[in-house]
Amino acid sequence: DVKVTQSSRYLVKRTGEKVFLECVQDMDHENMFWYRQDPGLGLRLIYFSYDVKMKEKGDIPEGYSVSREKKERFSLILESASTNQTSMYLCASSLSLTLGTAGNYGYTFGSGTRLTVV
C-alpha cells in the first residue's frame, strides 16, 4: 500500500527550539508539500518541492524552512519554534504533471503531526 509517512504523530516542543518534522513517501513522487491546518483556516501551504534540492515558498513560509536531499524525504524545519506555530502539520506528495499526462492525480497525504509549542 502506497504511503506518506510522517515521523511523529504528536510533538511537544519549547519556545525557541529548532524543530524538525520529517516526511517520507514510497511512491517515487516528484512533488512534495507541507501544509498546516488550523480551525477555521483550512489547509495553508507552507512550502513545496518539485524535485530534489528544489523548494518553493507557499502562502505562509515565514518562520519555516525545508530540506529535500532525497526524492523520498521532505523535511520541514521550524528554526525557532513559537507558540503561534502550534498546529497540525500535513505532508503530501503527488506525481508531476508532465506533457501527455492525463491529468492531475491529486495528493496523497500523511496522517499529520500535531505540534504543540509551549
Add this chain to the structure above:
Amino acid sequence: AQKVTQAQTEISVVEKEDVTLDCVYETRDTTYYLFWYKQPPSGELVFLIRRNSFDEQNEISGRYSWNFQKSTSSFNFTITASQVVDSAVYFCALSESGTGNQFYFGTGTSLTVIP
C-alpha cells in the same frame, strides 16, 4: 481572494438523512481540476474524487454523488442516507493547470452524523 469557498463550517444531520456539502471555486484557467477529500478523526486526508474542467457529468459512487456545474462554479457533494461513519471534515480543493500541482483548499466543512 479565496479560490475555494466552503460556506458551511459545520453541519449536523441525523443518521439516514441526506446532506449536501457546498463548494464554490474561482479560477480563470480553462483547464483545472477539482477534488474532494475526507478527513476522519484519525487525521489523514482521504481522496474521494477528482474531476477535470472538461467533464461536467455528475458522478455517483455508492451513497456519494457529486454535482459539477461550471455555470455556477460549483462542485457540490451529496451524501445519501448518511451514516455515523460519514462524520468527518470534508475539504474541497482546486488545482489549476498554470500552477502545476499546487492545490487550493477550502476551509472545510465539519459534518456530524447523529445516531
